[in-house]
Amino acid sequence: MxxxxxxxxxxxxxxxxxxxxxxxxxxxxxxxxxxxxxxxxxxxxxxxxxxxxxxxxxxxxxxxxxxxxxxxxxxxxxxxxDRVVEVPADVLARLTVFAGMALEIERGIAQDDKIEFLPELVQGFEDLDRVKALLAA
Structure with a gap:
């Protein structure tokens, strides 16, 4: 407690x-x-x-x-x-592509099954957007 x-x-x-x-x-x-x-x-x-x-x-x-x-x-x-790590931008950019594809698959499954998006899926899209914004800066 x-x-x-x-x-x-x-x-x-x-x-x-x-x-x-x-x-x-x-x-x-x-x-x-x-x-x-x-x-x-x-x-x-x-x-x-x-x-x-x-x-x-x-x-x-x-x-x-x-x-x-x-x-x-x-x-x-x-x-x-709280740990911060350095990752080369090109590696991170490639990973965002794969992460985006995986998230889209999960979103499609949820939509096909007519179920609510899990909080982890929503958080995944938010994290992906954040990483993309950081890469664009």
């Missing part, structure tokens, strides 16, 4: 009766930073890691817990999301 103290209390009240015994383990941005300081974690990264920890399904953290290694794995994921 991730949120402010007030949001978490509200959620706990909704989920559990006032008399139900609970064990609450608390992670904060500071505790994540302290644990991962050897990895040069920033406050921004720690906040993102904390949010990810809070999104771990209850059954998963009850079975596996949240440990140093799991925090570091989440930190790696967070860092990969």
């Amino acid at each position: 991730y949120g402010t103290r007030l949001e978490i209390i509200r959620e706990l009240k909704r989920m559990f009766s006032a008399e139900e015994p609970l064990a609450v383990l608390v992670w904060t941005t500071e505790s994540v930073m302290s644990l991962a300081q050897s990895h040069g974690i920033t406050e921004s990264e720690a906040t993102k890691v904390l949010a990810r920890i809070g999104d771990i399904p209850m059954q998963e953290y009850q079975n596996q817990g949240v440990s140093f290694s799991s925090v570091i794995n989440v930190l790696r994921l967070v860092r990969n999301e």
Whole structure:
């Protein structure tokens, strides 16, 4: 569970009766930073890691817990999301052609089946347009 103290209390009240015994383990941005300081974690990264920890399904953290290694794995994921890589423009232009064809096939299938476009398809077209705009700039 991730949120402010007030949001978490509200959620706990909704989920559990006032008399139900609970064990609450608390992670904060500071505790994540302290644990991962050897990895040069920033406050921004720690906040993102904390949010990810809070999104771990209850059954998963009850079975596996949240440990140093799991925090570091989440930190790696967070860092990969923000990672910028250089790709030659001609390679990227060729890839946009293939991506566009694949997206058009998926759109055609959805239209033929008369089903709503999946969010991933919409996001794919938006990402493709963004890459094309960047290439044109």
